[in-house]
Amino acid sequence: MGIDDAYRVQRVLVRNANGVTELVTIEDAGPFVRKKMPLQSANRAVWAALAGSACPRLPQVAATYEMPDWFVVVYDYVPGESLANAVERAGALGAVIAAQVAQDVCEALSALHTLHVAHLDIAPANIILAADGAHLVDFGNARVLGSLDAASAGAADKAATGSGAAGASRPKGTWGFAAPEQYFYKADERSDIFAAGRLLGYMLTGIQPDDENIEEFEAALLDEDRVPVALRAVVERASRFEPSARYQSVDELSLAIFRALQGDGADTAADNTAADKDNAVQRDEGRRQSGPKQQVDGRRGSRPAQIALVVLACATALMSLTVCAKVLMGRKGEDQQAAGQQATSQQVPGDVLGVSDSDGGVQLDDDNGSNTVPARATASDIERAYQSLKISESGWHVDSNGYVDYALTIQNTSEDLIVEYPEVIITGRAADGSVVFSKSQVMGVVYPGYDLTFACMTGDGTAPATVEFALGKPQDYQVSVGTGHPTEYKVHDLSVRKDGAGKLTVSGEVEKTVEGDEWLDSQSVWLSVILRDDQGQIVYGWNGFVESPGLGEQMPFSIAVYSVPDYATVEVVPIAQ
Template sequence: MDDTQTMHAMGIDDAYHVEQVLARGPRGVTELVTIDGVGPFVRKKIPTVLAQRGVWSALGGSTCPRLPRVEATYELPDCVAVVLDYIPGPTLEQVVAERGWLQQNEAVSLAQQICEAVQELHRLGILHRDLTPANIIVADDGTHIIDLGIARPLTDTANRNRDTTALGTYGFASPEQYGFAPTDVRSDIFSLGRILGFMLTGVYPDDTRYTPLLSDDLHVTPRLRAIVERATAFEPSARYQNVAQFAQALTSPTDPVDSYVPAYAVQRPVANGKPRPRTVIAVAVACVAVIAIVAAAVLIPRWIADGSDGGAANGTSQHAGSRPDPSTDDDGDAADPGADPSVRDPAGDGAAHGNAEYGNPLELVETGWSADESGYVHYAFGLRNTSDSLCVRSPSIEITGRGEDGTVLFSATQVLMFSFPGETTYFGAQAGNGNGIIPATVDFTVLEPEDYNYETSSESASFKSANLHAASDGYGGEIFSGEISVAKDSARVREQSSQLNVSLVLRDDAGAIIYGFDTYVDWPPEGGSRPFSMDVFDPPAYDSFEVYAQPW
């Protein structure tokens, strides 16, 4: 800013009369102001280094009545000032404190109004990141979202592995807001679910009464409880993938609890209209978990206690690695006698070359992925430990999406818990930024373990799946369900993992991986099984699916 601009901005600033300081902290000051007897307005002064100018610029172009209207913005030498219209009325926090839990029809109505505002924010490319009852005004004309102090542009996710700073309000902020992954629209959906739970129970999510009240059928219907639980799933891929899905579930006459137990399996038609037979493969494997989320479970256990746009949209972009050909080596020559084709890397994604003492026994067997129109990548890979005596702890796979020109669109590292000797593990999940840019390529690379990641051990655990089903969810998606039981138990492994990861892998008619998805269940009881279900929104056309389970 030059001197003239500075003087002009200071003149505007002085024209406002501060009626009351509403809040003050390291992220700025919020004031109630008037100008020439007109107002009041809300003025936020945000330190220049923290100001997200793109957020306020985008918000200024919105006509949504449930969002604050930007009256003016100007820059001072050390801060950015934003003047907003003032919405009179109590906060949702105050309403619930005064009245207690809300009637379910009122809670649903208010939640729908909040969804209108959040959906508009996402349309504008804004992620709120601090949706709480204290930031929602219940005015005469309905709810209004306020305080976009830590909002950021959705396009700001490029090249992020995770958000760099823990932000948000405890109990309503998503797990990824504590540094374990980048935030996206599903982070706001987590907060929406917690707000709905708050309205239905009348207590905060970290209150010991929250879970019992939410679980009480006389207090909260199973349908609404299922909506809250899905929206607040710890893993983002298990939540509603956009606000429209969440809003639709609020008014859907279908009970989502019932929909998780499909009565029939569907056959996906091929292009000529003839049904394609569905091949269902139950696979037993063991050994994958995400260390970052295990760390999260230790750091924020109350989340665990309380508890896409998935799928390739109309085949927008699909890429898959192929299965290994046992008849040839990578160079096209005949395979060596006795060679195990399952340890080859047909896609050329390549394991690292290992360290001097151990070498790297980890190899990618196969990889595959597809992308939806939002730019999210749904991937799966098979990782084999070729050693017969070394267990690898915290094996890591680097997943990188690139544009046509080779530009890195996203990069993420998937850290697993174990890779047991002589075993192959399959894992499926989601990556990418959801910014609408579909990568041209996605590369998978095995990162070289450190010496301390190796352990001489033959200990392992494996699982089997049964009663697998696939059925339409009635909204363009499919529900995959079944049961997981223990094939080989290990008390030592149980001590080090609290749950199981259940991964879904979809394949095309050539047998190549085209999609991955996952969910989490508790360890099955001894001699018993543990049911699971995954609601996959708009999956790509597939020929067969497989389900894998491994310690978490």
């Protein structure tokens, strides 16, 4: 039996003239993506370069081999949703989430350019939003940079005569995102910068920058109620017609995005010293491990806590965005009992699963007028907040690729302190006690008398023997004196289907039952999937998201969960995003 026969096909993802893409497993490993490309059009040099990269934003190549008609690549499967689908449902992304995704893309491109490869098709359909942030996929248009000049010069002649390999044709890309030079001149790293700029503009406006919609796209960029001025300047500079007028590296672009969110201006990045850039990268390093975070509306201006959401060390999202605080806030005490233990799960054995009702949200202001404006905390308040935060439960599981899927709950036992974006430090250790990895994750906002429960992924692909969770001490800008009331949701008709490959499909409907005091506009509901054993201990955490329903309305959801351990019950925990 050959290597190709050793893989078990779970399902076909894509089948077209460019080949076949499948979801496969092999023995007890996987799932993986297996991509079969016609020999005459396969760009082996690109995949050879990718095989040498450890960047988590790029495909992690497990194997390559040849068959009589095919060149085959096998790489790790990243479960998630395409950016195109996410933006289509949400309409647009807030400034912080859009910036997170853009910086994740810059991280992928920086690693790719270091390998002397240009992607040349940075587009919403080729960005996957996963638990640990945004991933760059689809390298069918990618080229080794040294071959681009030859590919562009005379490509039309080769196309007309039919001579030359298909891989030598001029790279095109997705209309509206591809740089102009990809159609009539030679492409290079700055072509990817053009596309990354257009991608950021698309996320901020929700409008495709193609011929049909370009005027609407440009008008939306000028709308300061939709797009912060500094981020608009980043988009405009990155996507200038002349390559020499753009940012000259993706690291420069990433730093410009960071500085735009800080309020330092977008076009000053090129004037920073190397030390400035190093400091920015260090501040941003933890964020690169994160998924989706709380969305910040550009109209609201700047707060230190908003900036901390991006620059403090944190573990996926979107959200990230990626992205990956999935947060539950549950009221404790008599209020919870009166609501029928609102923030707890009804759990039943086996594959008949429970339902979670929960609160979730953020208060940074007094826009709704239902609470007093939070007062700035004193040094004593900050110390009290640190003592009031507790990790009441946690659990984790190492998947087949060495990453840790976990969930935990933070309690805020104070009566009058709001803690914005508490930091959790996660340490994986080997059997001898040595550190395998140490990551940090910034969560949402936890009100006094509430819990914050979240599920996420962490690690670096090296399986730890033990995992420890600890809370970082809040800074002065993270603590305020006040109270608040988060948005509440209820999950209905929760069910699970399990296939032969061990994949769980968790589905149901989420209802918004109470509007909260959050000043942030909630466009999505993040759904944490938490598995427990028969003793009630957490053994696994995963997540998904859906568009936020209106008050009293419901929104269906379906979340695919892979590589799960043995479990007794499952909860789905919704929060406002």
